[in-house]
Amino acid sequence: MGSDHTKHGERVGETNGGRTNSSGTSGGRVNRRSFLAAAGTGTAVALAGCSGGGGDTVRIGGMYLLSGLAQALGTSSENAARAAVDDINENGGINGQDVEITIRDHGSQPAQTIRSLVQEDNSDVLIGITSSGVGLATAPTIESLGVPFIATDIGTPYLTEFDTEAYGNYYESDDGKAALKPNIFRSTANTSHMTYGIAKFIADNYGAMRVANMGPDYAYGEQCWEYFKAYSEGLGVDHEYVASEFPSLGASDMTPQINSVLSNDPDLVFTSFWAGDATTFISQAAEQGLFDEVEDVFDTIGADPTVFSALGDTTPEGIHMSGWYWPTAYDNEYNQAFLDKYESMYSDEPVPSIPGFTGGQTWGAVQTYKQVIESVGSLNSDDIVSELEGFTFEEDPRGPVTYDADSHQAQAPVTLGTTSFDVDVPYDGAGLADIQKYTITRDESLELLDGSGLGPGM
Structure with a gap:
């Protein structure tokens, strides 16, 4: 991840x-x-x-x-x-x-x-x-x-x-x-595609804002932030970036970084937490009142049943979380066949009986x-x-x-939705509502990332 x-x-x-070299190359x-x-x-x-x-x-x-x-x-x-x-x-x-x-x-x-x-x-x-x-x-x-x-x-x-x-x-x-x-x-x-979806949603629905970042302190968190800023610039959105904090991977206490972000009075918070880090961030940010102070929070790949199940009723409603896959985002016979098979095999397991974002x-x-x-x-x-x-x-x-x-x-598309307790999920916790799907081609990505030094990877 x-x-x-x-x-x-x-x-x-x-x-x-x-x-290992790539000696067999032609035009890269x-x-x-x-x-x-x-x-x-x-x-x-x-x-x-x-x-x-x-x-x-x-x-x-x-x-x-x-x-x-x-x-x-x-x-x-x-x-x-x-x-x-x-x-x-x-x-x-x-x-x-x-x-x-x-x-x-x-x-x-x-x-x-x-x-x-x-x-x-x-x-x-x-x-x-x-x-x-x-x-x-x-x-x-x-x-x-x-x-x-x-x-x-x-x-x-x-x-x-x-x-x-x-x-x-x-x-x-x-x-x-x-x-x-x-x-x-x-x-x-991939991360390029994921951050494009978030940048595009913000561009279309918010415009230029005061944006703060929080993510895990290693290259993944840094990559997400760099790609988000590059796509925002490519989309013509002149955000004011007011803070950027990187708690260590697996940190048990993120409150210092959360308070630092709050002290800079952002409108939006962009995050790249996943798995246990997403659970830690959301629970501690809720305790610190972050979700009451900002207009919206966006997360790259935190939208997962295991995260929502672990959080229970702690998840704030209406924040935006994205993922590579969400079980109810696709209404077709092949997705239904997958969900039926998954439930038949894992309904008695101590994990949500719907598949995660992978x-x-x-x-x-x-x-x-x-x-x-x-x-x-x-x-x-x-x-x-x-x-x-x-x-x-x-x-x-x-x-x-x-x-x-x-x-x-x-x-393949990526999904971006809002957290809600009004959706039907087989666990005690939130799910995703108002799901939007984003796609992008390599040519479109190259144009938006031009001058950033970042490759599309697609």
Whole structure:
């Protein structure tokens, strides 16, 4: 979820062979054929999962945060993935083969975990990861393994930014912001897209305001704030930025930062908290009277049933919270099928029996693999990657989703709604009402971000 918070040297240290370059580039884009040729020279054990080494079984490997700060979100993603696998197996599997899924916690050595999923568990394809920092750190390892990977929970735009000429290679420069690897795709919207939706709503409904920021003290929080300001400027809105506070990730006490924001008398507060941090911020901000003092509060990816359930009746009504997916935002048969399957499997679990904000895209990623593998008729990584480039999955819960051929970013909407206790949710707490969905193209993003040095990642 959160973006990179390690140094470049530490990222490189997570890989097998030190620094990874993007030698197969053309106009900033990674060249898939060069990558696949290079991957073909790797060890036999590294490619065991790519050739369908599982025999009569299609094997999916996944890695999520299943402990600590984001445990609830990682578990929600795991649940959605297992629900998709169960649905596929009930309907004949993939090319008549049963599907098995192995999901592991990030652990202390996530790159090693990824390798194990391929080399020991013979995973044919991969999904994950809850942390953008871990995603960026393990991307060179994923590239070296050659297995198709769909990121379902990663926010940083860098992961799907391909133009190294314009934004610099993330793995070769401390200023680099382009980190696309040829076998990595993303099924969810990214931070660039999320912050655009909030900036656009504010531009259309409020205009120029006194805006303060609060977010977690690492690169994800900083990225959200920078992209929000860049999009606001691109939209022609001249906000006055009056304060910016970054409590530490997982902070138990945010009251000093909340009071600092209040002392600067903002009209709006922009935040980038998620999971436990979103719960801490909202509960303590309510105690400090922040929601009574400002006109509105906006949060990027805090709109999740686990957050609202934990807060109970503490959530103030009428503030704006966004996410990659909200269960009632999409009225179509494929979303309903997902919700029905999820409820049937998890209604007795001690978590909300509706999927979290990572659910739709995780279910969609697994179901996309089914269609792609059946389309190419094999588990060959080359064929799967080729088919995924530009592939449109019509049966996604969010509506038809296309994986851009250049960036590998899914063209999917983001949701933004207001908190309300008048919506029907299967837990004690608020839900989202008045939901709006935002989309944006790469060309539109490039125009709005012009001069900021920030890449769209789409």
